Amino acid sequence: MGIFPDFLDAGQVAALRDDFHSLPDWQITPAGIGREQANHNNERIRTDKTRWLDGTTAPQQAYLSLMADLQQAVNRHLFMGLKDYECHYARYDQGDFYKKHLDAFKGRSNRRLTTVLYLNDGWQPADGGELLIYGEKSKVPLHSVTPHGGTLVCFLSERFPHEVLPANRSRLSIAGWFRVDDPIAPALRL
Ligand SMILES: O=C(O)CCC(=O)C(=O)O
């Protein structure tokens, strides 16, 4: 797991935030609980709204290219065999939350490494909205991350349960997942 404050500078964060804000509201829709996620049976688990990045604007291209560099570096040093990356903008309006969950269930998903990049300007401790990251068995969080603009968080998608606490203001981020080649299909062929 890694937490990198100032992974992006204020200018890069502002460009992504403006890009997010320029999207028409109808394109930003209630987040689904995908088949890849562990807690897909609970509709009350999350209340944020999301929009996938499609790389059609300059700020999105710049971010996707940074993530491609990160993918190469991780593969070179950690041999994770990451093959591609998908990410979405997420907006948590005041009071929104995402209850404790895993992003991937072992053997049921090809998501391996989660990234979250925050886009918030001037976040104060009183604004809440922390990301709490837990150990595999621990009931108390290992980390409490304040969603400061420019901070990047990375963790193994199958290993670390986490939750987003409600905030007192709108909370913006880009959540993404590096994936390996489909490990599910070969298992199903057995
Ligand atoms: O926004 C965050 O801090 C985490 C979001 C998250 O857990 C997710 O989208 O799966």
Ligand SMILES: [Fe+2]
């Ligand atoms: Fe998550």
